[in-house]
Amino acid sequence: MTPDLAFVEYLYTKYRYEIQGMHAIQKQRISQLDFKPHFDDMESELLYMLVREFAPSFSIEFSPYFGYSTTWILAALRKNNNGLLKSFDIVDFSYPKVKASGLADRWEFVLGDVTQNYPIFEYADIDFVFIDSDHTREFANRYCREFLAPLHEQAIKSCKxxxxxxxxxxxxxxxxxxxxxxxxxxxxxxxRDIPYFTASCFYENFPKLKEIRGKLGITSSVHAVEGNPSIMYFLGVR
Ligand SMILES: C[S@@+](CC[C@H](N)C(=O)[O-])C[C@H]1O[C@@H](n2cnc3c(N)ncnc32)[C@H](O)[C@@H]1O
Structure with missing residues (x-):
């Protein structure tokens, strides 16, 4: 399986009505609960659709900040009627916001430095990961070596x-x-020869995705920023 434009078009075609509904719901959440979103629309939609499509039993997030990305993951888990999300942060701003959003029934929040957990994670149990945390080179180098590498090895062993x-x-x-x-x-x-996909506004997928979404009737926006600096990729087997 490859995370490419064809796969993303398939996701949008399949989940377009849910995405339209999520736009209205998330707009309301942002205005009522002041989530201070650090996550743009296309990448939020991709996050939601990936969770819907793969229906993970156990997901890891580092880190929620005020919990905006968390609400996209939890909304998809609720729709799946399956799965738990464990989120790690050194601040607990997300805790009251996610609780107030009414989505916390599939959520565990851990207050503390996520790096302390690299040696003790149950890698065989992890099905989905979202990373938006400390953005330094040192932190990234460490999570690649001490978290993503063992997770990839475990996923290959588990054929997933x-x-x-x-x-x-x-x-x-x-x-x-x-x-x-x-x-x-x-x-x-x-x-590791692992392909990735980005909806970043600096790359050619961005206008193509805008067109695909427009044709499918996804024309509103949740919040105005359009950078979409994320990438998505698949660890484990191809
Ligand atoms: C950019 S914000 C996350 C934004 C969030 N995903 C959203 O949708 O709004 C980065 C977060 O990483 C957290 N963080 C930084 N270093 C961390 C660490 N070592 N362990 C856990 N969380 C950390 C910060 O406290 C902050 O809340």
């Missing part, structure tokens, strides 16, 4: 695909050049 989305691979400052975190993650993927 683990979808991962990582934020801030691109940025408004560096544009089409990857950030320092981006360089670390893209090197990790290149060494």
């Amino acid at each position: 695909i683990i979808p991962v989305m990582t934020h801030d691979i691109y940025s408004w400052e560096t544009k089409e050049v990857p950030t320092e975190e981006g360089e670390e993650v893209l090197n990790f993927l290149k060494e």
Whole structure:
């Protein structure tokens, strides 16, 4: 399975009505609960659709901040009627917001440094990962070596695909050049010959996805920022 434009078009075609509904719901959540979103529309939609499509039993998120990305994952898990999300952050701003959103029944929040958990994660249990945390090169290098590498090895042993989305691979400052975190993650993927997909506004998929979404009736926006600096990729078997 390859995370390419054809796969993403398939997802949009399948989940377009849910995405339209999520736009209205998330707009309301942002205005009522002040989530201070650090996550743009297309990447939010991709995150939601990946969780819907792969129906993970156990997902990991680092890190929620005020919990905006968390609500997209939890909304998809609720629709799946299956799965748990464990989110790690050194601040607990997300806790009251996610609770107030009414989505916390499939959620466990852990207050603390996620790096402490790399040696003790049950890698065989993890089915889905979202990473949007400390954006330094050092942090990224460490999560590639100490978290993604063992997760990839375990996924191959278990013959499974683990979808991962990582934020801030691109940025408004560096544009089409990857950030320092981006360089670390893209090197990790290149060494293992793992393809990735981005909806970043600095790359050609962005206008193509806008057109695909428009034709499917996804014309509104949840919030105005359109950078979409994430990438998505699949660890484990192809
Ligand atoms: C960019 S914000 C996440 C934004 C969030 N995903 C959203 O949708 O709004 C980055 C978060 O990483 C957290 N963080 C930084 N270093 C961390 C660490 N070592 N362990 C856990 N969380 C960390 C910060 O506290 C912050 O809440």
